[in-house]
Amino acid sequence: MTMSEPTTGPRHLISVKEIDGARAHRFFDLAEALRALPAEECAGLLARRTVATAFYQPSTRTRIAFEAAAAKLGAARVGFADVKTTRAGDFYQESLEDVVRNLGSLVDALVLRHFESGAAARAAAVSPVPVVNAGDGYNEHPSQALGDVWTMHQLLGGVEGARIGLLGNPSIRSLHSIGFVLAALSPAEVVFLPAPGTEVPEDTRKLFEANGVRWSVAEHVADLLAGCDLVETIGTRHPDHNLAHDRQSVPEQTPERFRIDAALLRRVGREVPILHPGPRTDEIDTDVDALPVAQYLPQVTSGMWMKAAMLAHVLLSDDRLPL
Incomplete structure (x- = not known):
């Protein structure tokens, strides 16, 4: 995970395993800066953007906090909280890759929770938009x-x-x-x-x-x-x-x-x-x-502002971040 733009493709947040101290502190600083912004200015950062939450596992705090973070930044929120209500969870058993490709055609960023370790990396490999890992199996939970x-x-x-x-x-x-x-x-x-x-x-x-x-x-x-x-x-x-x-x-x-x-x-x-x-x-x-x-x-509450920092990081260029 880095704080710099990738050379090609969307900027994902999949893992903290390789994070260093400077990058961790930069996320701390960004979360604090967002929390300190006037509400109207904060809400303009992701205006006209749409964030999808795709949760293949139950969640209370993580899903609602990501949706609240998106709202604080002015983004629209869509998605599902129960995979059984989707074609991935019914008779068709639509593949993760197909779900991600299709959602990526509709939104600007995808927040994914999944029961399989490595699912977030699989999603990032095919997604046309940034993927944020909201927990994958026994692997990681970066936010x-x-x-x-x-x-x-x-x-x-x-x-x-x-x-x-x-x-x-x-x-x-x-x-x-x-x-x-x-x-x-x-x-x-x-x-x-x-x-x-x-x-x-x-x-x-x-x-x-x-x-x-x-x-x-x-x-x-x-x-x-x-x-x-x-x-x-x-x-x-x-x-x-x-x-x-x-x-x-x-x-x-x-x-x-x-x-x-x-x-x-x-x-x-x-x-x-x-x-x-x-x-x-x-x-x-x-x-x-x-x-x-x-x-x-x-x-x-702090976790919600950190999720806001993660969404801002994947969707905004560094010169637009309030740091």
């Missing part, structure tokens, strides 16, 4: 990663030199991508609390080692809260992200060592910002919501 790390940056005054705790399956696409962005920003350490039966993926370990980022594994969420500057949890109850739908058997409750509640926070005795990409189940008790450490709703 979540950039938005969440920007939130960390705002809360901590920069993640450089900070200790960041990540709780959940490190292969889940949101944590997977967050690790890639953190690797570029020189945190002091990333501390994982993996979900049962999971481990830190090899590509994450290699990227940390290549960038000189220390990482370790904790045994209890109290260890993260006691030793980290910020904790992001996605919990441990997850369906298979490689399937088209999420109606699958999952554990009935989160094991105690992965749960955060007000009583635990009082025992730890530290005010550590807590993030969550959603959806929440029982891994963060609702008694945490009113506490100053609960930053998961401001995180959603």
Whole structure:
């Protein structure tokens, strides 16, 4: 992923795996600049443009945030939230490539969520318009990663030199991508609390080692809260992200060592910002919501502005970006 124009073809946002610190900060700066613009000026940036959201998997925050971001920038919004309502999900089983080619004939940019790892790259290979990856299988979730790390940056005054705790399956696409962005920003350490039966993926370990980022594994969420500057949890109850739908058997409750509640926070005795990409189940008790450490709703708003930055990046030339 780069911040410069490609030599040919549309400018896509498919992966954060190769992002460097300077590019990450440029996205942070662009999101902040868009947030600071007067509403009328912001709404003129993508006037007369149309953004399609093609979601082959269920979504609440990501889809609505992209649509809200497009609205803030003045773009029209179209698309589908349920593939079963399309020819890709009925008897015809229209191919991803055909869907992308056809949508690309109608809109100026395509935001794609898909249950297959690598689907976003497949779409970009045939799309006549920019493709933004909104999550593909167990691969990546670039908008979540950039938005969440920007939130960390705002809360901590920069993640450089900070200790960041990540709780959940490190292969889940949101944590997977967050690790890639953190690797570029020189945190002091990333501390994982993996979900049962999971481990830190090899590509994450290699990227940390290549960038000189220390990482370790904790045994209890109290260890993260006691030793980290910020904790992001996605919990441990997850369906298979490689399937088209999420109606699958999952554990009935989160094991105690992965749960955060007000009583635990009082025992730890530290005010550590807590993030969550959603959806929440029982891994963060609702008694945490009113506490100053609960930053998961401001995180959603920051994520919307980061999505606006991504749309502006793929649809505007660099000289039109408000930087």
